[in-house]
Amino acid sequence: MKNLGIYVQVPFCQTKCTYCNFHTGVVAKERFAPYVEAVCREIRGHRELLRAVGVEWGTGPAASLGTSEWPQPDQGNRVASGEREESEYLVDTVYFGGGTPSLLEPRQLQENLAAIRETFRTEFREVTLEADPETVGAEKAAAWVSAGISRVSFGVQSFSDKELAAAGRMHRRNDVYRAVPILRSAGIENISFDLIAGLPHQTKESWKQSLAELIRLAPEHVSVYLLEVDEGSRLGTELLQGGRRYSAGAVPSEDEMAEFYEMAQEALGETGYRHYEISNWAKPGFESKHNLKYWRRQPYLGFGAGAHSFSGRQRWANAHDAAEYVSAIERGSVPVEQLETVTAEMALEEELFLGLRQLDGIDMGRIEQEYGVTLGERFAPLAEAGLVEQHGSVVRLAEEKLSVSNEVFVELMR
Numbered sequence: 001m002k003n004l005g006i007y008v009q010v011p012f013c014q015t016k017c018t019y020c021n022f023h024t025g026v027v028a029k030e031r032f033a034p035y036v037e038a039v040c041r042e043i044r045g046h047r048e049l050l051r052a053v054g055v056e057w058g059t060g061p062a063a064s065l066g067t068s069e070w071p072q073p074d075q076g077n078r079v080a081s082g083e084r085e086e087s088e089y090l091v092d093t094v095y096f097g098g099g100t101p102s103l104l105e106p107r108q109l110q111e112n113l114a115a116i117r118e119t120f121r122t123e124f125r126e127v128t129l130e131a132d133p134e135t136v137g138a139e140k141a142a143a144w145v146s147a148g149i150s151r152v153s154f155g156v157q158s159f160s161d162k163e164l165a166a167a168g169r170m171h172r173r174n175d176v177y178r179a180v181p182i183l184r185s186a187g188i189e190n191i192s193f194d195l196i197a198g199l200p201h202q203t204k205e206s207w208k209q210s211l212a213e214l215i216r217l218a219p220e221h222v223s224v225y226l227l228e229v230d231e232g233s234r235l236g237t238e239l240l241q242g243g244r245r246y247s248a249g250a251v252p253s254e255d256e257m258a259e260f261y262e263m264a265q266e267a268l269g270e271t272g273y274r275h276y277e278i279s280n281w282a283k284p285g286f287e288s289k290h291n292l293k294y295w296r297r298q299p300y301l302g303f304g305a306g307a308h309s310f311s312g313r314q315r316w317a318n319a320h321d322a323a324e325y326v327s328a329i330e331r332g333s334v335p336v337e338q339l340e341t342v343t344a345e346m347a348l349e350e351e352l353f354l355g356l357r358q359l360d361g362i363d364m365g366r367i368e369q370e371y372g373v374t375l376g377e378r379f380a381p382l383a384e385a386g387l388v389e390q391h392g393s394v395v396r397l398a399e400e401k402l403s404v405s406n407e408v409f410v411e412l413m414r
């Protein structure tokens with residue numbers, strides 16, 4: 001049986017951060033209920049909805065197990081009456097991402113989880129909720145735990161109020177200190193913090209301070225992202241046009257960002273975090289089980305506006321616009337926008353790109369056997385330039401080159 005990850009996209013936020021290049025909107029709370037209902041309908045009807053748009057999903061042999069062999073409802077697993085779910089998949093990870101999924105009522109998250117449990121065989125090992133620190137309260141946290149949420153991923157971004165304010169974030173440093181003990185008391189034993197290197201007004205000192213405060217609060221998992229400069233965000237557009245709005249003039253240089261990344265590498269490494277993916281560190285055993293599926297090319301289904309899916313053979317995504325998504329689902333169809341069949345050549349490129357992002361590296365022996373290719377020549381110039389290192393049949397990014405990984409990827413894909 002294959003493990004399957006489920007991603008639920010919640011595209012709503014309280015405000016728009018200046019650096020944000022996601023498709024999210026600030027909407028009235030009244031819009032949440034129809035959206036949650038549409039996601040439930042998409043989950044329950046996914047096989048027929050996907051088949052109607054040409055996705056090959058669940059089209060293999062139907063469940064071979066007799067109904068008496070399905071797990072019982074009191075284990076949290078069951079098959080909706082009249083449905084025969086893909087017998088080859090077991091949903092073991094769920095990820096509510098956004099947007100700000102913690103804005104939803106806990107009851108609404110519970111409704112989505114109930115739809116998943118009714119539709120798929122499930123044995124949850126990790127159910128993540130992305131949350132903004134200021135949205136956390138004791139009652140809410142307790143309700144999350146009883147709904148089955150086991151991991152909370154916080155968009156902390158920085159511990160400097162000046163940086164948070166300039167970036168348009170709603171929370172402040174104190175909100176993080178208030179939220180973490182609430183989650184711990186509620187029973188959340190797996191917390192992740194995101195930090196962004198490159199926010200306006202960030203300095204070497206303030207970054208050092210953010211890293212120190214993060215380490216003091218001891219989350220089990222840490223993601224460090226570099227500020228993305230593109231036309232998808234207001235700050236990115238301003239920077240590209242050479243303007244000064246949104247504190248664009250106070251954004252650190254690329255060299256400074258690379259230095260901040262290396263400082264994080266050092267500080268987190270010294271305090272027991274294992275660097276396992278370019279942007280991710282974890283205490284032993286707390287690597288993100290759901291995100292590992294993306295990097296290892298394992299199947300996942302995404303539900304909601306803009307959610308992406310991968311079956312192993314095909315990739316597809318839903319339309320980004322939440323209103324368009326809800327009305328399509330209400331009309332009985334799913335608005336799939338980008339459906340592509342992954343060719344062997346594409347799959348190989350993905351293996352190399354995603355494999356190098358992981359610090360365990362790429363097992364060339366496995367890839368050569370699976371794809372019938374020889375990789376030695378492809379990696380030789382990178383090894384000569386000191387960008388990758390080889391140990392037996394494993395090739396990985398050289399540790400001191402992680403901060404310039406994009407250059408390595410460009411070289412590799414030439």
Ligand code: SF4
Pocket residue numbers: 012013014015016017019020021022024098099100132155
């Ligand atoms: S909270 Fe996250 S998704 Fe929402 S606007 Fe800010 S960066 Fe974007």
